[in-house]
Amino acid sequence: MxxxxxxxxxxxxxxxxxxxxxxxxxxxxxxxxGPGRGKLSCANFAHAFAALPGSDKQRMRDPSAxxxxxxxxxxxxxxxxxxxxxxxxxxxxxxxxxxxxxxxxxxxxxxxxxxxxxxxxxxxxxxxxxxxxxxxxxxxxxxxxxxxxxxxxxxxxxxxxxxxxxxxxxxxxxxxxxxxxxSGISNAEKARVRALYAEGKVTREELLDSEMKSYHxxxxxxxxxxxxxxxxxxxxxxxxxxxxxxxxxxxxxxxxxxxxxxxxxxxxxxxxxxxxxxxxxxxxxxxxxxxxxxxxxxxxxxxxxxxxxxxxxxxxxxxxxxxxxxxxxxxxxxxxxxxxxxxxxxxxxxxxxxxxxxxxxxxxxxxxxxxxxxxxxxxxxxxxxxxxxxxxxxxxGTAASLNRDILRPVDDPFQAQGGLRLLDGPLGRAVIKTSAVKPEHLVVEAPAIVFDDQEALLAAHRRGELNRDFVAVVRFQGPKANGMPELHSLTPALGVQIDRGYKVALVTDGRMSGASGKVPAAIHVTPEAADGGALAHVRDGDVIRLDAPNGVLEIKVPREELMRREAARQSERSDRGYGRELFGWMRRTAGRADAGACTLFEAA
Known part of the structure; x- marks a missing residue:
């Protein structure tokens, strides 16, 4: 061991x-x-098996069956x-x-x-x-x-x-x-069409055709x-x-x-x-x-x-x-x-x-x-x-990989370390998936552009405002704020900026999809902005450093100065419609991300 x-x-x-x-x-x-049905009264028993076929009813009368x-x-x-x-x-x-x-x-x-x-x-x-x-x-x-x-x-x-x-x-x-x-079309082709759509170079019909050939x-x-x-x-x-x-x-x-x-x-x-x-x-x-x-x-x-x-x-x-x-x-x-x-x-x-x-x-x-x-x-x-x-x-099973581009032995891995890392620093604790990020993108230091929801970032991308080095801070996306949705729709837009040669990273108290890929993303930041976290105090232009190899998530603003700033307030949003009104108690009682963002257990 x-x-x-x-x-x-x-x-x-x-x-x-x-x-x-x-x-x-x-x-x-x-x-x-002992088995539950052995403790059932006759009336309980009859209710439990009333709809079974006759032969199964007879079998259920045997307490050992x-x-x-x-x-x-x-x-x-x-x-x-x-x-x-x-x-x-x-x-x-x-x-x-x-x-x-x-x-x-x-x-x-x-x-x-x-x-x-x-x-x-x-x-x-x-x-x-x-x-x-x-x-x-x-x-x-x-x-x-x-x-x-x-x-x-x-x-x-x-x-x-x-x-x-x-x-x-x-x-x-x-x-x-x-x-x-x-398997449908290749993943490379699917990603290519998504990137072209994010740049406005293919139509929605072409995008839909590609997606339907993938999910088929x-x-x-x-x-x-x-x-x-x-x-x-x-x-x-x-x-x-x-x-x-x-x-x-x-x-x-x-x-x-x-x-x-x-x-x-x-x-x-x-x-x-x-x-x-x-x-x-x-x-x-x-x-x-x-x-x-x-x-x-x-x-x-x-x-x-x-x-x-x-x-x-x-x-x-x-x-x-x-x-x-x-x-x-x-x-x-x-x-x-x-x-x-x-x-x-x-x-x-x-x-x-x-x-x-x-x-x-x-x-x-x-x-x-x-x-x-x-x-x-x-x-x-x-x-x-x-x-x-x-x-x-x-x-x-096979003791040797049949395709070393997909599977390799432990003594000749793709990377010496696993695909997840903990980040820590003045902005809080976060995790990052490093396995799909190219080594040259694992450290990013750039000015912050702050967004309070994912649509604001996508709108800025459509307006051409993201053609520069930046760290996108997308806050008020934690469990207490809005149920911690995945922000996978940001991946194509941010990926386009990386492909254009800019240094780009994402910092958020929300989640990314399990399919999140090449964009370096500090996610699940805790405490979240809606729960007194430092993300609520970040402003446009603050320099943020994401250093995955060293497990660092920092802001080039003294902690005392950062926390003296007035905290941003979550913008007006609807908590009603699409069933969201039924989940208000869960938003109020959800635990921190590093405790599982769970509503069922008391905090450790």
Whole structure:
């Protein structure tokens, strides 16, 4: 084990000791109480199974016959979630073959960040994670289940399902993904057309034609953003069946993996010799494994929020310092768009998660001695699923990269350090994704241009006012201000200015997309401007220095002078419409970004 990986893990254990002990005590009390339906009265029991077919009703009368919950984020607005429509029928049949029953316990909402980017609905996106967690708890609180399957893929959905499942940590829980869509046009071509549109050189019709050739069918968007980072993390934590992440939907292999999930859930239920509850899989070691995977693959910055909230749900306290320290020793071994030119299908073909797991374990950068839903030990996840005459089997994955432009071994990485860094200084604490930023852009010192919303920056770009070196400060974008929307629509405009040869960076208390790329961006700045943060005191012309290699975010104004200035006030904006009025309590109660920007837990 690498000494830094071991040290970070140990300090998480020590920091979390009291909270984790309390969590495990609650889990044990629920486990000791036994399967929920054994405690149901006759009337409760009849309500719970009234709609089951007759044969399943008879099976449910046997208290030893397991019942598996299905919690699904299905809708056909999200291409990634559209395939989930077929999964319950597959799961129910497979459960029946295993001597069990399965019930669709409940649905959770799932919104598409790709649809809501730059729109008012994006202000609900981050908080939808906490709504999903609560909806998951509602689904499972019927207390009639021996295990649970979580069907969800995209940005806030997997973290939300995870947080909700953690409240039922005595149950075995398996996450069942749907897989990526097949590849469309090249990512380079997609980015080229977007840049031309930002410069006014192609029409909206041409842009739409390009986008539709990229996002063209069922499955997860194929760039390596938050959705695909989710799938990577579920493998690293051990909550998927091995190799499930990146098998395309509506294929025999995908269907076989879906059918295998309830059968495995039955095998690891309470009372079996292989009992493996959620609380046993998710511990300090498995979360460190998730961070290692995130860093090694250049994954989404959104997980500097989500993983902290997910850990808190299981009694574990992660910090941005943990990410930063692990990033210093975890090399970047994958380049997947936007960090490279190829998509997740090419990543899978080059060796995929089996290669990544093997490399991290061999280098001592991930913990092997963990519990997983597939059995003890993370080595199981260096295998890949195959169909052998229709039977699902697992074989060892490739030990060598099949495309070194996409995947490399730890001893010959793309970068010696991981793709995320912590920034600190008079403006607050922030994180930056460095894996897609060219080395010459990792340090930027330039005058600030201050904007109070993203549309103001885009308007300045359209007026030609950004043709110079500058640091764009986009404030009042934090969780308390407006729900912390992603600001991905700024990437093409700022990228154009970089391509023109200007020194450009972004500093914001908002989020960038998991697909954020070449623009150096200090994001999640905390404290946020709406909560007394220093960003509220920045003025046009203040010189700001973003120094990613040294972890510095500073302003060339003495701290005393900066904070003596009158704080800017958030401009008039609507908190109503598009459902935003229903989320006011979440804006008021949201925690800081470095605590997960969560509404569900008390501050650490």
């Amino acid at each position: 690498h000494p830094v990986t071991a040290e970070v893990t140990q300090r998480i254990v020590e920091r979390s000791a009291d909270r984790r002990a309390a969590y495990l005590q609650e889990v044990e009390a629920a486990r000791a109480a 397991p019942n598996v919950a299905i919690v699904s984020a299905y809708n056909d607005m999200l291409s990634a979630h559209q395939p989930l429509e077929r999964f319950p029928a597959i799961i129910k049949l497979a459960a029946h073959e295993a001597g069990a029953t399965a019930q669709y316990a409940g649905g959770v909402p799932a919104m598409c960040d790709g649809v809501t980017q730059g729109r008012p609905g994006m202000e609900l996106s981050l908080f939808s994670r906490d709504v999903i967690a609560m909806a998951t708890a509602v689904a499972l609180t019927h207390d009639a289940f021996d295990a649970a399957l979580m069907l969800g893929i995209c940005d806030k959905i997997v973290p939300g399902l995870f947080i909700g499942a953690a409240a039922f940590g005595h149950l075995p829980v398996i996450f069942v993904p749907g897989g990526p869509m097949t 069918g069922p499955g997860t968007c194929t760039f390596y953003g938050t959705a695909n980072s989710n799938q990577m993390m579920m493998e690293m934590i051990g909550l998927h069946l091995p190799g499930s992440a990146f098998i395309t939907p509506n294929t025999p292999l995908r269907d076989a993996l879906v059918a295998a999930a309830p059968k495995r859930a039955v095998e690891i239920r309470n009372g079996s010799n292989d009992y493996t509850p959620f609380s046993a899989v998710v511990d300090a070691r498995s979360l460190v494994n998730a961070i290692a995977g995130l860093l090694a693959t250049g994954g989404s910055t959104n997980h500097t929020l989500h993983l902290i909230a997910m850990g808190r749900a299981a009694g574990l306290e992660l910090t941005w310092e943990d990410f930063d320290d692990l990033s210093r020793v975890t090399p970047l071994i994958a380049r997947v768009y936007p960090n490279g030119s190829e998509d997740v299908n090419a990543f899978q073909a080059a060796g995929g998660m089996a290669f990544v797991v093997r490399q991290l374990l061999d280098a001592g950068l991930a913990h092997e001695d963990v519990a997983t839903v597939a059995g003890p030990g993370l080595r199981r996840y260096q295998t890949e699923p195959f169909l052998d005459q229709g039977r699902l089997v697992w074989r060892e």
